[in-house]
Every structure is written in C-alpha cells, then in structure tokens.
Amino acid sequence: MSVGMERGSSKHSPRVDDNMSQDVSGLVQGPGAGGSRVEEFRQPEPAGEDQPEPKTLTAGASRGGNPQGMSMDEVEARSRLGKFITMTALPGDRDALLANARENQAPADVIASLETLPDGTHYQTVSEVWAALGGKNETTRW
Known part of the structure; x- marks a missing residue:
C-alpha cells in the first residue's frame, strides 16, 4: 500500500507548507486579504510614552508664530x-x-x-x- 502525499511538495512537510503559504498570502491575495504582512510597514507607529502626539499646526504657527x-x-x-x-x-x-x-x-x-x-x-x-x-x-x- 503506497502512501500518497497530501501536498505536491517533496521538500517540506505539510505543516511547513501551510506556514509558508500564510507568509505569502498577502503578496498573492493583495491588500484585501487581511492580516497581510505587506501592509504592516505602512501603519505608523504610535508615539512612545516620552514622545508627544503629532499635532496639526496652523499656517502661522508653522512659520514661527505670529507676526510681531x-x-x-x-x-x-x-x-x-x-x-x-x-x-x-x-x-x-x-x-x-x-x-x-x-x-x-x-x-x-x-x-x-x-x-x-x-x-x-x-x-x-x-x-x-x-x-x-x-x-x-x-x-x-x-
């Protein structure tokens, strides 16, 4: 009795194949796949505990304050x-x-x-x- 392979890969076990397919699912399926590693780098990191949150500045403030x-x-x-x-x-x-x-x-x-x-x-x-x-x-x- 011969045991057939469930997967077409002779280089990896089925568990390794599953993990590898999840790793590339974001690349293969695109941004709508959810959980994609490709999108992680696009998310800005939150400010650290000792760093201020970013704020929107008014045009005057960004130029160095009010005119004298x-x-x-x-x-x-x-x-x-x-x-x-x-x-x-x-x-x-x-x-x-x-x-x-x-x-x-x-x-x-x-x-x-x-x-x-x-x-x-x-x-x-x-x-x-x-x-x-x-x-x-x-x-x-x-």
Missing part, C-alpha cells in the same frame, strides 16, 4: 477680511471695496465694517484697509 505686534486673532481677522477683498479692488476706495466684497459674498459684518471707511480715501493693500478699520498690523523688525 499682532495676536493670532488679529492675524485671522485680517486674513478673513482679505478673503472678501481681492486684488482686483486694490487700489480702491470705499465704494470699490464694498462692491468687491459684495461680489465675493462677504458676510454682513464685513460689509458693515467697510461702510464705516471714509469716502474718497484710496487703499493700496488689505493691510491698509485693516488699519483704517482699527486693526493692528505687524510692526517692522529692524
């Missing part, structure tokens, strides 16, 4: 104003700024602020408009 003479709130408020006053309105006076802000769907508080600007004054930059509205701009670093 301005708080983060002031930077954000001036930036918000700049979203509604585009370069096509500058240089411009109050009416040009208001028209541009309305075209850009500026909220009521921005429109109300721009309406307080004096008539006949031309502004070259958003920073000039911001200063005319009572905002602080960065101080020059010499």
